[in-house]
Amino acid sequence: xxxxxxxxxxxxxxxxxxxxxxxxxxxxxxxxxxxxxxxxxxxxxxxxxxxxxxxxxxxxxxxxxxxxxxxxxxxxxxxxxxxxxxxxxxxxxxxxxxxxxxxxxxxxxxxxxxxxxxxxxxxxxxxxxxxxxxxxxxxxxxxxxxxxxxxxxxxx
Numbered sequence: 001x002x003x004x005x006x007x008x009x010x011x012x013x014x015x016x017x018x019x020x021x022x023x024x025x026x027x028x029x030x031x032x033x034x035x036x037x038x039x040x041x042x043x044x045x046x047x048x049x050x051x052x053x054x055x056x057x058x059x060x061x062x063x064x065x066x067x068x069x070x071x072x073x074x075x076x077x078x079x080x081x082x083x084x085x086x087x088x089x090x091x092x093x094x095x096x097x098x099x100x101x102x103x104x105x106x107x108x109x110x111x112x113x114x115x116x117x118x119x120x121x122x123x124x125x126x127x128x129x130x131x132x133x134x135x136x137x138x139x140x141x142x143x144x145x146x147x148x149x150x151x152x153x154x155x156x
Contacts, residue, residue, distance in 0.1 A: 012132040012133050015028070016080050017046055017079040018076050019047055023051060026115060027125075049068065059071055063081075067084060074111070101124050
């Protein structure tokens, strides 16, 4: 198994942000220790960088010492920060898989699902990613965890 920075499958997110077309932050997950002040600056910068971009432009950006990968789904932008040597195509796949997991749980997820069920969106993310790395690749396994959590919540 290769663990060098040149390994094309290497991948670790620094952060994951979901924000609306209006620039409202809907979800944030930080995988490295970051001060509140720095978080606010990163969020503001990501919104300012991503929102004005034309629809057919590249989904990869360079920002400071990070690669930024984003993808728009309906009215939400999914935005991830990666290390310089990380694989941006893999990050795009991870964003897409997270959307698929949300779709599976919510049935065609929309911004309101994230707003009113943010704890479920975080739970799905925590079942899928840990420490910025993919924990579970199986949509079925994540769905089973969600069903078990929902059943437990109903019992309590």
